[in-house]
Amino acid sequence: MFLQGRECISLQIGQAGCQMGNQLWELYLLEHGIGNDGVLSPSIKKANQRTYENAYDTIFNETESGQLVPRTVIVDLEPTVTDEIRNGPYRSLFHPSQIVSGKEDASNCYARGFYTLGRELLEETMENVRRQVEACETVQSFFVFHSFGGGTGSGFTSLLCDNIAEEFTSKTRLACAIYPSPTISTAIVEPYNAVLLTHTSMENMDVVFLMDNQAMYNLCRSRLNIERPYYSNINRLVSQVASAITCSLRFSGSLNVDLSEFQTNLVPYPRIHFPVTALGPIRSPEQAYHENTSVGQITEQAFSKENLFLTCDPTHGSYMACGLLYRGDVIPKDVNTAIANIKQKRAVQFVSWCPTGFKVGINHRLPVFPADSDLAITNRSVSVLSNNTCIGDVWQVLNRKFDLLFRKRAFVHWYVNDCMEEGEFSEARENLEALEEDYRSAFDVEEDQEVEF
Incomplete structure (x- = not known):
């Protein structure tokens, strides 16, 4: 029987957070066989009854009428992005009260999101969070999607996480965050917002997975042959990693990784909680016919600098901890061989005080891709979450x-x-x-x- 009572509540904050979350829910619906209106397909429903397994319980709340409602709260200080959700393809999926929006933009100013406009929406948002928690059997974690550089993504995220940490002390708080790119920026004051966010949320977030648009633009161009990548292309890469992080809560596997285990194994010291993410394989449908995807090959590819979702060079530092989340047709023996080969080639250097280094998760559910996906369909994939000293740079x-x-x-x-x-x-x-x-x-x-x- 599938383990119950390990629910995860998503928080989509600001424009970047809302857009990342949208692509993730698109993927969740495909993985669980759920329609855009929240209705489970008859074949999946029948299979669940036969196996007594409701894999969607972790991220969906089932109503008396049988509709599945995402366990999420969507917030933006101005209504443009939230109105797109209200009128978009998922308008019947979310409960209207789950989408919270103000009337005035934070204008890329952290102070507006934290001190003035954000406080006007705080109580309504917290009430929604409490409602989501009450609908759960045992909440395990909050999964936050936001950006470092925006006014809402930085200011309101700090304010909300501060209140959540105070009210739900024992719950793990994870985040997928868009970090400022080295040379590409959408706001001049981005460094202010990013530094202020990091300062105020240092104690309130347990693990923050860093990504930047520049690294993912380069990935789309070099690996997926997309000449002009859009945010939707980038967010679909993010959704694959985010889905892998929660996969073991939703589906069974030979080596399941609990969300709290990320904190235990990836964070050697409380303040050093900013792992970098990578994915393998990343290849276009045209390339798929000419390439193999053995466990060893996808692991080696995921450790290459070009596959990182953050602009940094891991060879300039040493790994303190590394999580490998495999999906699909993967057996432990192949994983052990792949890790042994990487160690033998000395492609991955660990600090001297952490000789073991690797935390492995294996889930047998195949990776899922939207019909118009830029990524080629594959039997197996690996998401790498690594804490490297090069992040100091x-x-x-x-x-x-x-x-x-x-x-x-x-x-x-x-x-x-x-x-x-x-x-x-x-x-x-x-x-x-x-x-x-x-x-x-x-x-x-x-x-x-x-x-x-």
Whole structure:
């Protein structure tokens, strides 16, 4: 019998969060055989009755009429994106109260999302969160989708997660977050928002999976032959990894990975909780006819720099922990061989104080792809979640951008006008400087030194 009572509640915040969430629900519906109106297909329903297995219970709430309603809350401070959801293909899927929107945009300003406009929507949003929790048997985690650079994605995410952490202390809080790209930006004040978000949410998030648009644009162009990638192309890559993270809660496998296990195995120190994501294989339908996808090949591909969803170079650092989430036609023997080959080639270097390094999950449910997917259909896939000391370099780039702006106090008045004190900028910057040092210290710890926890 399938294990019950491990529900996961999704929170889609801001434009990026709403759009990522939409692509993920598209994938969830396909994986579980559910229509856009939330009605389970008769064949799947009959199979579930025969096996006593309702795999969708983790992420869907079933009503008395038999409709399946996603366990999610969708929030944006301005109504454009939420109105698209209300009038889009999933308008019958979500309960109207699950979609919360204000009337005024955060204007890429963290302070508006945290101090002024965001507080007007906070109680309504928290009431929706409580309603979702009450409809669950045992909530295990909150899964947040947002961006670092937007006003709502940074400011309101900080505010909401602060309240959730206070009210639901024991629940794991995970996030898929769009991190500022090194050279591509949609907002000049993005460094301010990202640093302030990281500062205020450092204690309120357990694991944050980092991705950036620039890395995923390059992936779409080089691996999928998409000349002009759109956000929908990028978000479908994100949805494959996000689905893999919750897959073991929804389907049975030979090695299931609980969501709380990500925190235990990927976070060596409380503040170093920012793994990088990667996916393998990433190939277009045209390439599929000419390539094999053995477990060893997809594992090796997923560890290549080109397959990372974040612009960084793992060879400039060492791995502290690594999660391998396999789906499909995969057996443990092949996984062990693939890991042994990677270690033998020394393609992956671990810090001296963490010789084991790998956490493996195997789920037998085949990967699913939309009909018009850019990704080729495959029997197996692997999502890699790795905590590498090279992420310290990513924070260093963000801090340098922040310093260039803040040295001239450029654009600071917009934040001060929305009830934020200028001293919070300096405090946040000091915290990020300490985070940089945390990554350097993790890299420098020698094998014979005692590690303080």
